[in-house]
Amino acid sequence: DVKVTQSSRYLVKRTGEKVFLECVQDMDHENMFWYRQDPGLGLRLIYFSYDVKMKEKGDIPEGYSVSREKKERFSLILESASTNQTSMYLCATSRGTTNEKLFFGSGTQLSVL
Amino acid sequence: GNSVTQMEGPVTLSEEAFLTINCTYTATGYPSLFWYVQYPGEGLQLLLKATKADDKGSNKGFEATYRKETTSFHLEKGSVQVSDSAVYFCALKNTGNQFYFGTGTSLTVIP
Numbered sequence: 001d002v003k004v005t006q007s008s009r010y011l012v013k014r015t016g017e018k019v020f021l022e023c024v025q026d027m028d029h030e031n032m033f034w035y036r037q038d039p040g041l042g043l044r045l046i047y048f049s050y051d052v053k054m055k056e057k058g059d060i061p062e063g064y065s066v067s068r069e070k071k072e073r074f075s076l077i078l079e080s081a082s083t084n085q086t087s088m089y090l091c092a093t094s095r096g097t098t099n100e101k102l103f104f105g106s107g108t109q110l111s112v113l
Numbered sequence: 114g115n116s117v118t119q120m121e122g123p124v125t126l127s128e129e130a131f132l133t134i135n136c137t138y139t140a141t142g143y144p145s146l147f148w149y150v151q152y153p154g155e156g157l158q159l160l161l162k163a164t165k166a167d168d169k170g171s172n173k174g175f176e177a178t179y180r181k182e183t184t185s186f187h188l189e190k191g192s193v194q195v196s197d198s199a200v201y202f203c204a205l206k207n208t209g210n211q212f213y214f215g216t217g218t219s220l221t222v223i224p
Contacts, residue, residue, distance in 0.1 A: 043157075090156060
């Protein structure tokens with residue numbers, strides 16, 4: 001079975017802290033995505049990557065960066081966490097150029113105090 | 114641009130009731146359309162999809178038909194069960210690799 005694993009289910013951080021959210025997949029998928037999910041706003045794309053060391057900005061990249069040093073791992077970094085980054089963060093993957101199906105992790109609920 | 118609009122929730126139905134969740138989209142070109150479902154405490158998973166006009170996607174008793182003339186992809190089920198309680202997201206994928214999601218509709222089915 002396809003597996004997308006996010007390192008933490010719940011995370012509490014303080015304003016100004018540097019935060020790392022990790023996502024690991026075991027499916028050898030080329031594409032990886034980071035979304036945030038907020039009530040009334042649905043899913044919004046933060047960053048995505050088509051290959052190792054490649055990254056593309058999504059719709060709301062401000063305040064975030066990403067790293068993809070290995071194919072199976074895609075990290076989301078909050079350089080200096082702020083309260084408006086309190087959200088559910090979802091990692092997703094998909095295969096190749098057809099990209100017709102996303103596989104999601106269970107999400108990380110981040111609270112920034 | 115590309116966007117998806119789906120009906121506001123929450124929706125509460127009795128078991129065996131008929132379900133419709135409306136979804137309309139705006140897109141250039143010919144997008145693929147999807148319904149994803151998120152059960153409590155889990156990530157989203159694909160429920161069904163349709164890749165061209167007049168296609169019908171179906172899975173687990175759910176159906177949706179790609180209507181180009183009305184730019185719609187409404188989700189329907191004839192008889193819902195308690196286990197269908199979840200959040201449902203309509204989405205589109207256009208040329209390129211980005212998906213665009215609606216805001217989600219929460220469904221609660223009561224026995």
